[in-house]
Amino acid sequence: MINRPCAPLNVLIVEDEALLAMDIEAMVEDAGHKVVAEAASLFDVEDLDSTLVPDLAFVDVQLAQGTNGIDVCHLIRERWSDAFVVFVTANPLKIPEDYAGGHGVIPKPFSRNGLLSAMRYIEEGVCDPPPTSPQPASFIAAPAFAASWK
Amino acid sequence: MRQKDDWHLTDALAYEHGRGDPFAAAVRATRMPMVITDPAQPDNPIVFCNEAFQTLTGYDREEIVGRNCRFLQGPDTDRASVAKVRAAIEEETDVSVDLLNYKKDGTTFWNALYLSPVRDDAGTVVFFFASQLDVTDRVEAQRIIAGQKEAIEREVEARTADLEAALAAKTLLLHEVDHRVKNNLTMIGSLLRLQARNIPDPAIASKLEAMLERVDALATVHRRLYQSEDITRFDVGAFAENLVTDVVGASGRSDIVIDADVACIEVPSSQAAALGLILNEVVTNAIKHGFAGGRSGTIMLRASVAEGCASIEIGDDGPGFERSGAESSGLGTVLIARLSKQVGATPIWSDAAPGARFTLTFPVDK
Numbered sequence: 001m002i003n004r005p006c007a008p009l010n011v012l013i014v015e016d017e018a019l020l021a022m023d024i025e026a027m028v029e030d031a032g033h034k035v036v037a038e039a040a041s042l043f044d045v046e047d048l049d050s051t052l053v054p055d056l057a058f059v060d061v062q063l064a065q066g067t068n069g070i071d072v073c074h075l076i077r078e079r080w081s082d083a084f085v086v087f088v089t090a091n092p093l094k095i096p097e098d099y100a101g102g103h104g105v106i107p108k109p110f111s112r113n114g115l116l117s118a119m120r121y122i123e124e125g126v127c128d129p130p131p132t133s134p135q136p137a138s139f140i141a142a143p144a145f146a147a148s149w150k
Numbered sequence: 151m152r153q154k155d156d157w158h159l160t161d162a163l164a165y166e167h168g169r170g171d172p173f174a175a176a177v178r179a180t181r182m183p184m185v186i187t188d189p190a191q192p193d194n195p196i197v198f199c200n201e202a203f204q205t206l207t208g209y210d211r212e213e214i215v216g217r218n219c220r221f222l223q224g225p226d227t228d229r230a231s232v233a234k235v236r237a238a239i240e241e242e243t244d245v246s247v248d249l250l251n252y253k254k255d256g257t258t259f260w261n262a263l264y265l266s267p268v269r270d271d272a273g274t275v276v277f278f279f280a281s282q283l284d285v286t287d288r289v290e291a292q293r294i295i296a297g298q299k300e301a302i303e304r305e306v307e308a309r310t311a312d313l314e315a316a317l318a319a320k321t322l323l324l325h326e327v328d329h330r331v332k333n334n335l336t337m338i339g340s341l342l343r344l345q346a347r348n349i350p351d352p353a354i355a356s357k358l359e360a361m362l363e364r365v366d367a368l369a370t371v372h373r374r375l376y377q378s379e380d381i382t383r384f385d386v387g388a389f390a391e392n393l394v395t396d397v398v399g400a401s402g403r404s405d406i407v408i409d410a411d412v413a414c415i416e417v418p419s420s421q422a423a424a425l426g427l428i429l430n431e432v433v434t435n436a437i438k439h440g441f442a443g444g445r446s447g448t449i450m451l452r453a454s455v456a457e458g459c460a461s462i463e464i465g466d467d468g469p470g471f472e473r474s475g476a477e478s479s480g481l482g483t484v485l486i487a488r489l490s491k492q493v494g495a496t497p498i499w500s501d502a503a504p505g506a507r508f509t510l511t512f513p514v515d516k
Contacts, residue, residue, distance in 0.1 A: 017333070017336075017337065019337050019340045019341060019344070020336060020337065020340050022340070022344055023339070023340030023343050023344055026343065026344065026347060027343070090328075090329050090332035090333055090336070091329065092377070107373050107377060108332050108333065108335075108336045108373070109332050109333075109335035109336040109339060109369035109370075109372060109373055110336065110339075110369070110373075111339065111363075111366030111367070111369050111370050111396065112339070112343055112362065112363075112366060112400065113363075113366060113396035113397050113399070113400035114366070114370065114396050114400075115400075116399070116400035116402075117395065117396050117399025117400045120399055120400075120402065121399070133399055134395055134399075134408075136392075136395055136396055136399050137370075137374070137388075137392040137395065137396070138370075138392075138396060
C-alpha cells in the first residue's frame with residue numbers, strides 16, 4: 001500500500017446498540033482519532049455521504065433492521081477500498097474464514113484497556129506496519145492482514 | 151391291481167401287530183402329518199394321508215382322499231407361496247415353504263410344507279410326497295417379534311426426533327443467553343465508562359475508574375472462557391499476561407517494560423472470576439502506584455506450577471510499600487483478602503527493594 005493513512009484516523013462506527021456506539025466513539029476519541037460517522041444498519045451505511053473517507057471502521061456483526069456486519073464489510077470494501085474493517089462482535093465464530101475482506105476482530109465483551117490496546121495495535125498496523133507493540137489478546141488480526149506485515 | 155396302488159394294501163395292515171410293510175406302518179404312525187398325491191390322475195389328487203394329517207386338519211380320510219391339496223388354502227393364503235409350490239410340481243422338483251392353511255373348523259395354522267417328487271426306476275415322477283408341520287407358534291412368534299421390532303424402531307425414531315428438537319431448542323436458547331451475557335457485560339462497562347467521563351471530582355472519578363476496571367476484568371474472564379476450547383478450565387497464567395499487556399498497552403506508556411515469564415495454570419472455571427478480580431486489583435495497583443508520576447520501569451510477571459501448587463508473582467521496581475498511602479483499608483485490599491480465602495489462595499505482599507512484590511499461591515490439580 002502506497003498511501004498509508006496517518007493518525008488521527010477517520011473512524012466509522014457501525015453498531016446498533018446506542019450505548020456501545022457512544023462508548024466506542026468516546027474511546028476512539030480518547031485514543032486521539034476522529035469519529036466521522038455512526039451507523040446502526042447496512043441501510044445507514046448505504047446512506048452515508050460519499051464525500052466521507054473513513055480510514056478505519058469498527059463493525060458489529062448483528063445490526064439493526066435484520067442486516068449484518070458481513071454485508072457492511074463488503075459494502076465498505078467496495079465503496080472505500082482503502083478502508084480497514086475491524087469487526088466488534090460477541091460471536092467471533094460467525095465471521096467467515098477470510099474475514100469477508102475485513103482486517104480483524106475485537107471480541108465482545110471488550111474492556112477499555114483491551115479496546116485501547118487493540119486500537120493502538122491496529123493504528124500501528126495501519127499507519128506504520130508492522131506493529132511494534134505486542135499483539136493484545138483483545139484483537140485478532142485477519143490472516144491476510146497479518147500476512148501483509150511480513 | 152396296478153403296482154402303484156400296492157400301498158393301498160397297507161391300509162388294511164394291522165401294524166400294531168407288527169405285520170405288513172414296516173415303512174408304510176411308520177408313515178401311518180409318525181407324528182409328522184404326511185400326504186401322497188398322484189400326478190397321473192386329473193388335478194393331482196391326494197391318494198394317501200396319515201392319521202397325523204387328519205388330526206392336524208380336522209378332516210376325515212374320506213374327506214381328504216381324492217382332493218387336490220389346495221382345499222387347505224383360504225382367503226389369506228399367500229398367492230406367491232402357492233405359486234412356488236405349483237412351479238415345483240410342474241418342474242418336478244422339491245420345495246419347502248410356509249403356507250397359511252385352513253382347518254375344517256375354519257381356523258388357520260401355519261404349515262411348514264415340504265414337498266418332493268418320488269420317481270420310479272425310469273425316472274418318471276409317480277408320486278408327490280408331502281410332509282406338513284404346524285409351525286403356527288414359530289411364525290406367530292416371528293410375526294410378533296417383527297411387529298415389536300417395528301414398533302420399537304418407530305418409537306426410537308420418534309424419541310430421537312423429540313430429543314433432537316429439544317437439543318436444537320436448548321442450543322438456540324444457550325446461544326441466545328450467551329449472547330445476552332456478553333452484550334450485557336459490554337453494556338455495563340459502556341455505562342460505567344460513559345458515566346466516568348462526566349465526573350468532575352477526581353476522587354470519585356478514580357473510584358468509578360477502579361470499579362470499571364473490575365467489571366472489565368470480569369468481561370475479560372468471560373471472553374477468555376468462551377474463546378477457550380474447554381470452557382470448564384481457565385488458564386489464569388495467560389489471563390494475567392493478557393491483563394498486564396492490556397493495562398500497559400492502554401496506558402500508552404512505552405516507558406513501562408513488561409518482563410513476563412508465564413506458564414499455563416489451569417483452574418476450574420468456577421474460580422476464574424475470583425482469581426481474575428484479585429489479579430486485576432494487583433496489576434492496576436502496580437501500574438498506578440509503582441509507576442506514578444511518569445516514572446519509567448519494569449513490571450515483572452511470573453506464573454508457575456510446582457507440585458500441585460501454583461504461584462503468580464507480580465512485581466514493580468517502584469518505590470515499594472513506603473509509597474504514599476498504600477491503601478490497606480481500601481476495597482481493593484478487602485477484595486484480595488476475601489476472594490483469596492474463597493479460592494483457598496494465600497496473598498503475600500513483600501518489599502522487593504527496589505519495588506513491591508505480590509505473590510499469590512494456591513493449590514491446583516496435578
